[in-house]
Amino acid sequence: MYSKDGEQYFIVDAHIALWDARPENQRNIHGKQFIDCFYDYHRNLSPEEEVWSYEEYLYQGGERLMKDLFDDGYVDHAIFQPAHLGAFYHNGFGQTEEAFALTSKHPDKLTYNHCWDPRREQQGLDELKRDAERFGLKGVKLYTAEWYGDSRGWRLDDPWNYRYLETAQELGIRNIHIHKGPTIRPLDRDAFDVADVDHAATDFPELNFVIEHCGLPRLEDFCWIATQEPNVHAGLAVAMPFIHTRPRYFAQIIGELLYWLNEDRIQFSSDYALWTPRWLIERFVDFQIPADMTEYAPLTLAQKKKILGLNAARMYDIPVPAGLDIAPVQQEAVSVA
Amino acid sequence: MIDAAWKALDEVMDPELDEPITTLGFVRSVAAEGEVLTVHLRLPTAFCSPNFAYLMASDAKDVLRGLAPHVVVVLDDHHDSDVINRGIAADSGFVGTYGDEASRDLAELRLTFQRKAHAAAMERAVRDVPPDRLRSLTLKDLPDSKATEALRRRRSALGFDTGPDALVLVGDNGVPLPPGELPLRLRFARSVGISIEGNAHFCRGLLRTRYAMEGTA
Numbered sequence: 083m084y085s086k087d088g089e090q091y092f093i094v095d096a097h098i099a100l101w102d103a104r105p106e107n108q109r110n111i112h113g114k115q116f117i118d119c120f121y122d123y124h125r126n127l128s129p130e131e132e133v134w135s136y137e138e139y140l141y142q143g144g145e146r147l148m149k150d151l152f153d154d155g156y157v158d159h160a161i162f163q164p165a166h167l168g169a170f171y172h173n174g175f176g177q178t179e180e181a182f183a184l185t186s187k188h189p190d191k192l193t194y195n196h197c198w199d200p201r202r203e204q205q206g207l208d209e210l211k212r213d214a215e216r217f218g219l220k221g222v223k224l225y226t227a228e229w230y231g232d233s234r235g236w237r238l239d240d241p242w243n244y245r246y247l248e249t250a251q252e253l254g255i256r257n258i259h260i261h262k263g264p265t266i267r268p269l270d271r272d273a274f275d276v277a278d279v280d281h282a283a284t285d286f287p288e289l290n291f292v293i294e295h296c297g298l299p300r301l302e303d304f305c306w307i308a309t310q311e312p313n314v315h316a317g318l319a320v321a322m323p324f325i326h327t328r329p330r331y332f333a334q335i336i337g338e339l340l341y342w343l344n345e346d347r348i349q350f351s352s353d354y355a356l357w358t359p360r361w362l363i364e365r366f367v368d369f370q371i372p373a374d375m376t377e378y379a380p381l382t383l384a385q386k387k388k389i390l391g392l393n394a395a396r397m398y399d400i401p402v403p404a405g406l407d408i409a410p411v412q413q414e415a416v417s418v419a
Numbered sequence: 420m421i422d423a424a425w426k427a428l429d430e431v432m433d434p435e436l437d438e439p440i441t442t443l444g445f446v447r448s449v450a451a452e453g454e455v456l457t458v459h460l461r462l463p464t465a466f467c468s469p470n471f472a473y474l475m476a477s478d479a480k481d482v483l484r485g486l487a488p489h490v491v492v493v494l495d496d497h498h499d500s501d502v503i504n505r506g507i508a509a510d511s512g513f514v515g516t517y518g519d520e521a522s523r524d525l526a527e528l529r530l531t532f533q534r535k536a537h538a539a540a541m542e543r544a545v546r547d548v549p550p551d552r553l554r555s556l557t558l559k560d561l562p563d564s565k566a567t568e569a570l571r572r573r574r575s576a577l578g579f580d581t582g583p584d585a586l587v588l589v590g591d592n593g594v595p596l597p598p599g600e601l602p603l604r605l606r607f608a609r610s611v612g613i614s615i616e617g618n619a620h621f622c623r624g625l626l627r628t629r630y631a632m633e634g635t636a
Binding site: 127234267274299301350 | 519527553606610617621627629
């Protein structure tokens with residue numbers, strides 16, 4: 083919980099990771115390139131006093147995670163969104179067992195989402211059913227640029243993925259978080275294009291599709307499909323830290339999202355351990371659209387509270403303390419069979 | 420030869436960011452030795468999209484071809500450097516370079532981003548025009564400005580009419596936009612511009628962080 087000027091903000095960090103990128107877990111040069119890329123994001127977008135050493139960045143462990151999020155970071159509840167990256171790391175990038183053990187120890191504070199890869203076909207589908215039961219899954223994180231054998235990416239509307247989405251629906255996994263990356267099959271297409279999400283969101287109206295980093299670097303394509311698909315949501319992973327380096331660009335991102343979507347479909351996240359939540363939350367609560375950017379309305383208190391936690395809490399049925407919840411501006415479109 | 424090479428490289432655009440690779444800092448070095456002209460390229464991350472990386476490297480080689488008997492373009496520090504550099508050296512084309520991973524060349528990808536660049540430039544060029552004048556606005560009605568020049572260039576890249584009487588507000592295929600769609604289409608075009616500018620700024624920052632203090636040679 084974060085309090086400022088007599089207002090209380092219930093905080094859900096909707097995208098966190100417990101990763102291990104230490105050299106002994108790196109399978110090849112790409113494992114190093116991947117974490118180096120993250121570290122450059124971290125160094126480039128963080129305030130100077132928030133920059134970690136490279137060694138700290140490689141691995142944090144559960145204790146550090148709990149401290150950064152819940153002791154220092156005002157977070158009430160956080161959701162693991164793991165990327166497997168088995169082609170880059172021996173034991174995967176996201177640490178499944180460690181994260182799930184931590185979730186089991188702190189079920190009031192943590193939710194564990196798992197991931198799937200439709201190119202594993204029937205075997206992966208059988209595993210999904212077991213994982214859903216074991217982890218009590220409410221959501222999954224899908225990374226379409228994952229490398230697997232000769233393939234370096236897939237699309238959400240691939241036939242096998244539709245079977246996974248059908249199974250997810252049957253299993254009560256409602257929240258599908260999507261992270262786009264640089265590779266896809268075929269490689270001649272724009273890897274960041276979100277048209278496949280559009281198709282899946284149309285065909286699975288009962289599922290929520292949360293596009294992480296709000297479609298960046300294709301903010302406009304994301305906004306366009308989100309206006310048409312009421313079950314498409316924006317995750318603010320990677321977008322948040324622009325609040326420091328480029329507040330006017332951050333204002334544009336938030337302004338665009340509020341214009342094309344609405345205040346009920348935007349979720350805060352620190353993308354931990356890319357960044358830590360404390361400074362992001364403090365700055366977001368203090369943030370306002372610059373007065374000269376008259377194309378956007380000023381941010382309201384209700385909008386900030388919804389974005390910082392109430393929207394994700396609603397999606398994940400996370401209990402919100404009495405008196406703090408705010409009703410959505412409009413009902414989600416109800417699907418008619 | 421070095422100066423001519425830099426000048427030629429000014430014409431190579433990052434299709435995604437709609438800026439020359441020279442001003443973006445993507446050209447790491449240009450060197451001539453005997454009959455060999457060697458250019459090294461660098462990008463903001465090891466995981467920049469391989470299709471755009473390939474486009475910039477192959478476009479760079481194309482504009483340099485006439486300048487020396489042998490032209491070598493090398494992409495440094497990319498996750499696909501080996502594949503791309505082999506493909507560029509052998510002039511294999513995108514499909515030849517990537518085999519099964521690619522279904523066709525990159526003409527369509529390039530077109531998609533030329534259209535985005537045009538939409539953003541169009542919106543920027545008419546931002547101060549009163550709404551009631553938009554429908555009949557022609558190129559000759561626009562002020563002599565950088566924004567107008569930028570729009571002309573992007574129209575020309577797409578093969579659209581650049582004559583003085585051409586209507587300014589056209590869609591991705593060059594056909595005038597239906598008047599009823601203008602407000603929405605211009606609003607969307609503004610989002611496209613915000614996206615391109617935001618990405619360009621982020622990429623510049625990442626490049627600076629990745630190659631801290633390293634200049635160009």
